[in-house]
Amino acid sequence: MKSFVKGESKTKKTSSGFARHLEFKKGFLKNPFFYFGFFSLFLFGLLFFSSDGLVGISHSKNNAAGFYKNIDNSENNDLFFNQNKLLAVETPDLKIIQDNFVYGISTPHIVTTQVLGSMFGESSLVDRKEIIEYSVESGDTIKGVAGKFGVSEDTIAWANNISKNSALKVGQTLVILPVSGVLHIVKAGDTIGAISKTYKAKMEDIISTNSLSGELDIFIGDILIIKGGSMPPKPISSIVSAPLNESLFIYPAEGQITQGLHFYNAVDLANKCGAPVYAAASGVVQRVRYGWNFGGGNQVTILHAGGIVTYYGHLMTIFVKPGDSIDVGQRLGLMGSTGLSTGCHVHFGVTGAKNPLAKFFIGSVIKYK
Structure with missing residues (x-):
């Protein structure tokens, strides 16, 4: 009898605990936050397993880091005054470049x-x-x-x-x-x-x-x-190529001269793809163009004092926009092979003055001191 009473008491306790569990479960299921949390977890899992977006983000960041490690002077901010890490303003869009062009050298066009x-x-x-x-x-x-x-x-x-x-x-x-x-x-x-x-x-x-x-x-x-135009009988006044005050201008990049003076008053300076290209003098950005552009590829033009204009063609990536005030030596973009091009180089043209690179022979190597 004694043991029976104990067993009955134990059964009552078990039944009571089970009832409380059912009441808790019913209350929990009636809680709207339960369904919100469950739905959020389900949605996150669906996005994670059906897309490689998160993996892709991590992968592209690693690629960008590796890309910059291979660019000469990418971390050297003492080359031209203070660059303030302008390279980080816009990371290159990492366009797919043909393997034989990555370290390709431009040949004459x-x-x-x-x-x-x-x-x-x-x-x-x-x-x-x-x-x-x-x-x-x-x-x-x-x-x-x-x-x-x-x-x-x-x-x-x-x-x-x-x-x-x-x-x-x-x-x-x-x-x-x-x-x-x-x-x-x-x-x-x-x-x-x-x-x-x-x-x-x-x-x-x-x-x-x-x-x-x-x-x-x-x-x-x-x-x-x-x-469809025709040349008028009276000659059009031509642009005067005045002597350039080279103390106010620098070379737009390091590299090798692969083509001497050609259209229009331009010289080709080649280096590996991704080499930085700098403003030859202070001024204001006039144009930034992407695409084919009559074969010139991605390009920037800058207006300087005295009406002189410098042109930078075939760029891979551009860091400036029209209207920007530019300091001499400011990083404009990265050297590329866009447009009609046979290798990575910058087509550096000057309007209104002599081209400072015209004095170098083909094959000359341009390096900053």
């Missing part, structure tokens, strides 16, 4: 029709979107060259300041426009309306051919293709 044919295909020599430089071959005439590229004889003559009747020399370099017309370099006071009247061309053609946003979208030093 003056080409023959055979080279152009292999690059674009024979039929596309006529249907081009870039300004090229052509090396005259034996037997070439202005009429023949014009026919090869689908432009007028006048276009060839005007772009190269020669007569239609001029005899061509083997090895002579000719600037070839993608369409028949005239080249114009924008000067202070120029407007699209005035330019169109001067060359008897349509304003809409000038705007569309040069990918301008409108009539006001021109800057000093811009090189415009005037489609």
Whole structure:
């Protein structure tokens, strides 16, 4: 009897505990925070296991870190005044670069029709979107060259300041426009309306051919293709290339000169992809363009004192934007091979002054002291 009473008491305790458990569970299930927490956990798990986004973020950060470790001077802020780690303002977008271009060196871009044919295909020599430089071959005439590229004889003559009747020399370099017309370099006071009247061309053609946003979208030093235009009888005043005060200018990058002075008043300076490119002097950023751009690739132009404009082409990544005030030696971007390019280099052009790199021979190595 004694043991039975104990057993009954134990049974009552067990039943009572089970009842409290049921009451707790019912109360817990009625709590809305339970369902919110469960749903949140389920959603997080679904996102985590169905996407590699979190892994990709970590992977891209590791790639970027490795990329910068391989860039010369990326951590050297004493090269030009105080850079304040401007490289960190915008990380490169890490575009996919062909393996043979990562450490590729640019070769001269003056080409023959055979080279152009292999690059674009024979039929596309006529249907081009870039300004090229052509090396005259034996037997070439202005009429023949014009026919090869689908432009007028006048276009060839005007772009190269020669007569239609001029005899061509083997090895002579000719600037070839993608369409028949005239080249114009924008000067202070120029407007699209005035330019169109001067060359008897349509304003809409000038705007569309040069990918301008409108009539006001021109800057000093811009090189415009005037489609369908013709050279006026009275010569257009040319841009004066005044001597450059080299004490105010620096070289835009370290590297090797791979092509001497060529269109337009430019020199090619090659290095590995990702090498930093700097502003040659203080000024204001006029243009920042991405894409093909007549073969110039990603590019920046800067207006300096005295109306001098410097141009930096074929960049991989750009760190500045239009309107930015730039100090001499400020990092503009990273050297690349965008546009019509055979290797990583910067196409450094100067409008309104002599190019400070023009004095170096091809093969010269430029290094900062």
